Amino acid sequence: MTTATEERYGVGYLEERRLSPRWPAPVAHLVNLALLLAMFYATWWIFQDPRGVMRLYTPYVGYMYTRWLLIILIWMAYIFQFWPMRRAQLETWHPLLKAAIAVPVAVAIMWVVIHGFFQGFLGKMGIAYFDPSRTSTLPSMTAFFAEEYAALAILMFAALASWLAPAWVIGMERAPWQHEKQPVQGLTILIVTFFLAVVLYFVTMHPHMGILYYPWQYFTALAPPYWESFAGTVSGNFHVAWIMCATVVVWLVETIWQRYPFRLIERPWLRRFTTFFGIVAIAWAFHLFLYFAQELFLGEAIRGTRNDNAPDWRWLHVGEMMIFFLLPALYLNFYCGNWPTKFSVPVNLLVRTVIVGVAGVALMVLYYNISHLVLGTQRGISQPEQFPMIPTIWLINIMLVHHWYMDNWPAWRKAVPVSAPAPATRRPSMLGQPAGSAAD
Amino acid sequence: MSENSGSITRRDFTKGVAVGTMAGAIGAMGVYSYSPMRKQHFAKAAPPKVNIGEVKSVKVTNISETSWFDNKKLMGDIKGAGGLLVNQYTYNWPPFAQVKGKLGKGSYEEGVRNIKQFLPGKLEDAWAFQMENAVNPLNAGGFSALIEVETLEGEVKRILLDSGWSYDWMDKAFKREGIDKLLAGGKIDYFVISHEHFDHMWAIPVTFKYAPTVRTLYPKGFYPEGLDYIKVAGHRGELIETTPGLYKLFPGAALYNFQTPIICRVFGEQSLFFNVKDKGLVTVTGCCHQGILQFASTAQRAVETKKLYGIYGGLHVSPFDEWDPKYDDLVAVFKSWGFEKVGCNHCTGILTAKKLIEAGVGVVKGTARNGTKDPAYLGNGDTILFAMNDVATTPGVAGPAAGSATAAPAPAATAPAGGGVKY
Known part of the structure; x- marks a missing residue:
């Protein structure tokens, strides 16, 4: 219960919020989809499209901003549980007002992190490749690639964090700080997960960055990287792939799988560690399987070749394929009440998994057939500058703002817009109870 | 999972079995996907190889490999x-500049309207307009090569590969190498456009000025602008769109x-290959x-041939002197593929050439003249010959470039220089 002395901010807000469609189901979904896609396309044209206004899809600069917006939205709504927005504000303010505050704040944080922390502080005080103004002065280095290299390094922190931050909530259940108040809890989890991201960055992407420059930076990075023989490439795309898989699996576990089967484990710490590392194990299984799937379709990769025959591209494409499954999973959860919910848990999970699998493949086929016409990307699947992760995560960012801050407005409305009683002790969830869903 | 008693209920047992089975299935999926056993699923039947015949020799003259002169300006x-x-086509680069064209704000339609009247005869006038209105017109150069093939019967067939970018630069380069006369005299049998990129195709009016009816081949995949430009540039001869795959x-x-x-x-891009006896x-x-390597392995699988012998041209590795770990792959x-004579330049990148040399690949050196900046690879005006009577050279061993008129192979490095690639 919200009191003057015990402000709950957004703790339990998404779980307690009840959303009901404003119109009958097909109309609500059609209106919602039209609005989401309109917002996506308008912002894509303004910020990303190579034919549009700002043309940030260079590609890495646009990708960097997209990934950082994702993790900052996760931090704000999920790690900090909407702090410092008060509970009453969350419940009573108009969705547009909440979004109008949240988005500029997220952009401002992103700007400070990228240009202040990485390029300004780390780049000028420690690691040169974060600062394009410094590396562009190197012999033969152009300003364009100095910026692209820096963007790649910076976005990889966001990629790692967007797996680790939600994994700490879903896997570790915010423990051992789950009883701390905000913003202490959020700040602690942010520091811990960002620390882990830094450690993992140095053993996954730093060796990749170390051989980007000539001569190889033997004194500061492993060269060639240790994964060379296992992955068949020295490219860090090998790590990009499993990190991307882990990012997607975290959300699959949280949404369509409702944390099954891990929630069956009753001992808290055993459950937490099993969930956290189970997500990684599932991610690795997908990681290797999707590479194998490409071998079945395209034949064995040949080291030293380019595009779809090269191991580095195949690994990258593992991550690219995986992201296509995240979109339908989130849509199913955010807007379809995690349908179906009427069967037994295993059947519900299985049906959702099949839906997400089929929809993901359909999206992939659709994307590679129309993206060059609609989004201004390159025709074909294996252009090295073709990153399906950019538009898909861009759309996911819009869906996150829409679901978390805008309560699915206008096609849905909050049925209970007043402060609910404090919830009973429960495992924290990152997502709201979907519209019309029933507990399994 | 129950911890409050020593007994296990049927429900818990079923759950445990289900979870264990699922975890096992996912784990097995991952392990199997990386195991050697997965290879049994790969297609084993290789397509039949085509016999394309043989030639005595292939001589390549590098008309121009300098597509642009200032990398920083181009990337800027x-x-x-x-x-x-x-x-x-939207860059406002020459030859498609609008009046006072602004970077990234142009279009093919408006650009070509300004030069249409001059093509292909009055190239100086068309270029003069570019000098006044285009973005960085002096940075434009171009890629083009003359390939002279001696057949087993002793006949010489000539192929002009690409036509560069700048009308001015390419016209001068053509005259320097005598290409203008070969074209005008009908001595070029094929004009092959490798792909639609500005630095390979945009100076096609220079070719058509001298030989408007030359048999021209372009790869499927061209955009409407490129197809229109071939006509606007003055081509009136046989025009062949090659389809994906082999074209003899x-x-x-x-x-x-x-x-x-x-x-x-x-x-889309097409490349040439020759089977030297x-x-x-x-x-x-x-x-x-x-x-x-994709091209080499495809060609090797497609045609009957002894081995992979030689290379000439851009290898598209680090054209902007950029780098990526995949290039280190x-x-x-590279050395293990067994090429005996490697004549690379252009979009291979000087850095790549240096790394290949450090890795023990016998890259043929150039003379660094006529605008080429570095002798690490074949430069403008250099030639290379691949002939049936070549003295055998082995990769990584310095030796004379047999039959090469103006170029010699780079000495192979025995140890990485400057901490480069250690392979």
């Missing part, structure tokens, strides 16, 4: 226009069309966006 334009996927030119010579996506909104396959490429394995 690409950065300013919005990156690597921006449509090349004459005995011992063939094209291979790859439907590969390329930066600056370009799609007693030696093997020689690849000649424009940019080779499909990847040189190429450097790491």
Whole structure:
């Protein structure tokens, strides 16, 4: 219960919020989809499209901003549980007002992190490749690639964090700080997960960055990287792939799988560690399987070749394929009440998994057939500058703002817009109870 | 999972079995996907090889490999226009400049309207307009090569590969190498456009000025702008669109069309290969966006040949002196493919040439004249010969470039210089 002395901010807000469609189901979904896609396309044209206004899809600069917006939205709504927005504000303010505050704040944080922390502080005080103004002065280095290299390094922190931050909530259940108040809890989890991201960055992407420059930076990075023989490439795309898989699996576990089967484990710490590392194990299984799937379709990769025959591209494409499954999973959860919910848990999970699998493949086929016409990307699947992760995560960012801050407005409305009683002790969830869903 | 008693209920047991089975299935999926056993699922039947015949020799004259002169300026334009996927026709680069054209704000339709009246006869006038209105017109150069093939019967067939970018630069380069006379005299049998990129195709009016009816081959994948430009540029002869896959030119010579996506909104590239008697396959490429090893392995699988013997052309590794670890993958394995004579330049990148030399690959050196900046690879005006009577050279061993008129192979490095690639 919200009191003057015990402000709950957004703790339990998404779980307690009840959303009901404003119109009958097909109309609500059609209106919602039209609005989401309109917002996506308008912002894509303004910020990303190579034919549009700002043309940030260079590609890495646009990708960097997209990934950082994702993790900052996760931090704000999920790690900090909407702090410092008060509970009453969350419940009573108009969705547009909440979004109008949240988005500029997220952009401002992103700007400070990228240009202040990485390029300004780390780049000028420690690691040169974060600062394009410094590396562009190197012999033969152009300003364009100095910026692209820096963007790649910076976005990889966001990629790692967007797996680790939600994994700490879903896997570790915010423990051992789950009883701390905000913003202490959020700040602690942010520091811990960002620390882990830094450690993992140095053993996954730093060796990749170390051989980007000539001569190889033997004194500061492993060269060639240790994964060379296992992955068949020295490219860090090998790590990009499993990190991307882990990012997607975290959300699959949280949404369509409702944390099954891990929630069956009753001992808290055993459950937490099993969930956290189970997500990684599932991610690795997908990681290797999707590479194998490409071998079945395209034949064995040949080291030293380019595009779809090269191991580095195949690994990258593992991550690219995986992201296509995240979109339908989130849509199913955010807007379809995690349908179906009427069967037994295993059947519900299985049906959702099949839906997400089929929809993901359909999206992939659709994307590679129309993206060059609609989004201004390159025709074909294996252009090295073709990153399906950019538009898909861009759309996911819009869906996150829409679901978390805008309560699915206008096609849905909050049925209970007043402060609910404090919830009973429960495992924290990152997502709201979907519209019309029933507990399994 | 129950911890409050020593007994296990049927429900818990069932759950445990289900979870264990699921975890096992996912784990097995992952392990199997990386195990050697997975290879039994790969297709084993290789397509039948085609006999394309043989030739005696292939001589390549590098008319121009300097597509642009200032890398920073070119990448500054690409950065300013919005990156690597921006449509090349919108840059306001020559020869498609609008009046006082602004970077990234142009269009083919408006650009070509300003030069149409001059093509192909009055190229000086068309270029004068570019000098006044285009973005960085002096940075434009171009890629073009003359390939002279001696057949087993002793006949010489000539192929002009690409026509460069700047009308001014390419016209001078053509005159320097005598290409203008060969074209005008009908001595060029084929004009092959490797792909639609500005630096390979935009100076086609220079070719058509001298030989408007030359038999011209372009790869499937051209955009409407490129197709229109071939007509506007003055071509009136046979025009052939090659389809994906193998296209035989004459005995011992063939094209291979790859439907590969390329930066600056370009799609599809074709490359040449020749089967030199007693030696093997020689690849000649424009940019080779499909990847040189991809091209080599495809050609080797497609045609009957002794081995992979030689290379000439752009290998498209680090054209902007940029780098990516995947390029080190190429450097790491290149030597093992057994090419005996490697004549690379252009979009291979000087850095790549240096790394290949450090890795022990016998890259043929150039003379660094006529605008080429570095002798690490074959430069403008240099030639290379791949002939059945070549003295055998082995990769990584310094020796004379047999039959080469103006170039000698680079000495192979015995140890990485400056901490470069250690392979």
